[in-house]
Amino acid sequence: MEPRSHPRLADVARSAGVSIATASRALSFFEPGQVSDETRERVRQAAVMLGYVPHGAARALATRQTRTIGAVFPPVDNPVFASGTHALAQELAAAGYTLLLASHDYDLQSELAATRALIERGADALVLVGLVHLPETYAALARSGLPYEFTWSLDASGQHHCVGLSHRSASIGATQHLLDLGHSEIAVIAGQTKNNDRALERLSGVRDALSARGLRLPAARVIEAPFSIAEGRRALAQLLEQAPGFTAVVAGNDLLAIGAAVECRSRGITVPAEMSLVGFDDIDLADALDIGLTTVHVPSAQIGREGGRRLLRRLRGESVARELEVEAPLVLRDSTASPRGR
């Protein structure tokens, strides 16, 4: 007695006593699709009656679009990408699009595989993070002919659409803040710079700011660590051991900075009196702890939202500026102060 399989458009059409074409037009969400109100109503009724669910693949094959947007992200359990993902998904949903998500662990090869997978899956457009990708990834993107958007970073070459910020400039600003406070002995807990332009720019920003004032950054004063609180603790401990004497730390992101803060506390080093700390990202946590973290505010939700919005516009054929630079101001809280004795 049960229907052999799911009802299809032909069933709806038959049940409503119209042709398949008319049924299609009546159900088409967009387009008034010239159909008399009465017919449309009849078709709709038949559709719900039968529990009709359009077959996405068939539709995609015919229209050559899936109403799906692919995102290839670094670990989405990083708070920054988590909020970007959420914002992106929300933005897309509001426009009737769905997110095809692939996340990798900062591995360019997996990123390429994921990118290809999303293209094959028929994503109408793609979002990637940063500008460091394999040549094959760039090639795949180009061959696909799909609109794509790079996020978080800006494209110095001006060739690609992107929404993000200059991590270097922001980092310079943060470092200058420390210099202005009177610090000259500065250490860096950088994120891993391999395959990560954000981390790399942030690190070189510190160098630039220092050398602009005639200061150098000794190798022993720099440690690269995976982005996590635990690693931040470890890194600070190691810095203290291998190159003590610094009065301030610039961290590659807030997790690392918070880890450093925790380590300071456990060692009885008071922040900011004895140690100033600057983070990056401004995750919720930065403002939630008792000692507010001075950090560069990176509007990750906005980046996700705008990335989606820009892509959606381009899909509609509207023109969009190639680059959108978001504001990333330094937020002064309680973790920075002049070094002791000044």
Add this chain to the structure above:
Amino acid sequence: MEPRSHPRLADVARSAGVSIATASRALSFFEPGQVSDETRERVRQAAVMLGYVPHGAARALATRQTRTIGAVFPPVDNPVFASGTHALAQELAAAGYTLLLASHDYDLQSELAATRALIERGADALVLVGLVHLPETYAALARSGLPYEFTWSLDASGQHHCVGLSHRSASIGATQHLLDLGHSEIAVIAGQTKNNDRALERLSGVRDALSARGLRLPAARVIEAPFSIAEGRRALAQLLEQAPGFTAVVAGNDLLAIGAAVECRSRGITVPAEMSLVGFDDIDLADALDIGLTTVHVPSAQIGREGGRRLLRRLRGESVARELEVEAPLVLRDSTASPRGR
């Protein structure tokens, strides 16, 4: 000179001098697909030569599967769901599947819409969180005929496939820990229980544990708040104002507990000497702060991973136990102790 559009299988076949059928078999990833090694190689060469990319929609239409799995999640910027999402995506990618992700803000109506969208998009299976859903959502799931999995919670009715834990039992355990330490005046900062069985169970677990020892939980000692550190601070402040005298707090999750801890510190209330705190989830942060948070360890990555793995197995036709209960032990750290004067 440029090819009119993307090369398709027919182009590859022609270029390799074989029929479309043979080309298809040669490129088929699975299945030895009886093709002579030599032919296969020739076809493959032609494919890369032309930059052939299979058309997912066409394939999906023919095979009736998209190799895509849909997930409808609460805010993925919640650390718990972020790590679940990441683990799920990784698990799927390893099997050649891709994640179709929709996230909502604890809104059942959006959840329904998202669920329908994913079904229409052709997801081969679905993952949802918890068991509180609209009847229409359950109906859509059933009609779709797709395998689906509920996560984080367990299904008391035993009707649905699920992987998760009993939040009630875990909460009872956490509360008993406080009672065993000698606390009798306990307050609760619950997550919002509306449309959230996890939050609700956690709250009622506290009640159950208390009443098992003949204690009651006054309404003034309970506050519901959105899951965030800031809200945790606020909630503790409010509890202190409206119903002081408690010596311990059970929080609906770690963010709320950490917020409470921060508020304590800023008020000079020492933890755990003057106030014991118990969280839920065991996010990274719980173990990273100087005062380690005693909390229920919820293995969110494992839940995501197993959810995916179970679905994948079912898609392969293997049989899978209807329910998988994951371990959620109480992790004792530094935020709980006997109340003063005991």
Add this chain to the structure above:
DNA sequence: TTGTAGGCGTTATCAT
């Protein structure tokens, strides 16, 4: 306004 019919790119069945 409605119907007819061709096409979208693959896979799968059935011969050969």
Add this chain to the structure above:
DNA sequence: ATGATAACGCCTACAA
């Protein structure tokens, strides 16, 4: 082992 060819379910000129 390889080749025709019929689905797969929907959209969309084009015709009526």
